[in-house]
Amino acid sequence: MSGVTSEWLADLPEIYRDIFQAFPAFNPQHRAGDGVAFQSLYSMLSDKYTLTEIREACEQLSKGGAVEIRNGIFAHPTEM
Numbered sequence: 001m002s003g004v005t006s007e008w009l010a011d012l013p014e015i016y017r018d019i020f021q022a023f024p025a026f027n028p029q030h031r032a033g034d035g036v037a038f039q040s041l042y043s044m045l046s047d048k049y050t051l052t053e054i055r056e057a058c059e060q061l062s063k064g065g066a067v068e069i070r071n072g073i074f075a076h077p078t079e080m
Helices: 006-011 012-026 039-047 051-063
Strands: 065-070 074-077
Touching: 012 051, 012 074, 039 051, 039 065, 039 074, 051 065, 051 074
Parallel strands: none
Antiparallel strands: 065 074
């Protein structure tokens, strides 16, 4: 991918946008590579998604290179 564009973001499924928007709530100085546990993401997004949906969305983001999953429970956004 050559870069994130507004069109790319607009086409993302809502759950992916919600996950990315949740990261700064845990650390306002959040940088690429700073991880958040699936359970923590769930605590922010439980009104819209189940823990399983969040985990599966993070796994899909990992397959696309946008997130790295560490220790089986932490989602770490990449520089992408």
